Amino acid sequence: MQKLKFIPTPFVCALAFAVGATGAAAQAPNVVTHETVTTATVEQIDQSARTATFRTKDNTTQSMVVDPGVKEFDRLKRGDRVTVRWVESAVVQVRRGAKLADVRDSTDEARKTDPTVVQQLTAIVTVEDVDPQGLFITYRTADGRKMTRPVPDKKLVEGLHHGDRVEVTLTRARAISIQPAR
Numbered sequence: 001m002q003k004l005k006f007i008p009t010p011f012v013c014a015l016a017f018a019v020g021a022t023g024a025a026a027q028a029p030n031v032v033t034h035e036t037v038t039t040a041t042v043e044q045i046d047q048s049a050r051t052a053t054f055r056t057k058d059n060t061t062q063s064m065v066v067d068p069g070v071k072e073f074d075r076l077k078r079g080d081r082v083t084v085r086w087v088e089s090a091v092v093q094v095r096r097g098a099k100l101a102d103v104r105d106s107t108d109e110a111r112k113t114d115p116t117v118v119q120q121l122t123a124i125v126t127v128e129d130v131d132p133q134g135l136f137i138t139y140r141t142a143d144g145r146k147m148t149r150p151v152p153d154k155k156l157v158e159g160l161h162h163g164d165r166v167e168v169t170l171t172r173a174r175a176i177s178i179q180p181a182r
Contacts, residue, residue: 033089038062039181042080052076052175054084062086065118066175073178081181090170092156098124098165100142106169119172127164130157139166 001057040054043061050073053063064086066073101124110117128138128146134154139144150156160166 033087034177035085035087037083037085039081039083042076042078042082045076045078047074050060054082064172064175066178067116068173070178072180073175076178082178083178083179083181084175086175088171088174090168092160092166092168093161095124095165095167098167100124100126100140100165102142110171116174117171118174120169121172122167122169124165124167127160127166129161129162131182134158 013084038054038056040056040062042052042053044053044063046052049065050068051063051065052073053061055061062084072082073124101122103121103123106122107117110120124143125139125141128140130137130151134157135151136148137151137157137160138146138148
């Protein structure tokens with residue numbers, strides 16, 4: 001089982017990325033979406049917003065919106081042990097010459113093509129370094145902060161080089177299944 005934590009930073013922990021180049025020799029982006037399954041304890045529930053926060057055995061928390069098709073959500077109680085399945089994704093696309101940009105909410109744009117999008121955030125950052133094994137990426141944000149984040153899949157940073165400006169788009173985690181833990 002994988003355990004991930006949603007961290008709304010400009011590069012968003014490199015949870016799942018598609019890398020593409022712009023210009024005359026543009027290549028189709030690699031699209032990777034993570035589906036995660038974990039057993040956790042229900043920490044908080046907001047019925048009106050249809051959100052829940054789960055805590056795993058290693059004390060990691062994950063807050064997410066629960067898909068309307070998940071009927072088990074209506075029966076959840078704080079303290080319940082459940083198996084949760086969720087999806088989240090991000091896109092990284094090289095944007096040569098793009099101006100650095102702080103995180104902005106792009107949810108409304110995303111909902112025009114996919115009404116099930118819960119939240120989407122977009123930022124433009126500059127790649128400082130990708131380690132040779134592809135396990136970490138270092139980037140600089142629009143406000144000058146230098147950040148290093150783990151990358152769970154080497155494919156996600158293929159083709160990225162020092163100085164590349166990349167547009168990063170995160171689509172927030174959405175629970176697609178909740179079952180009582182066994």
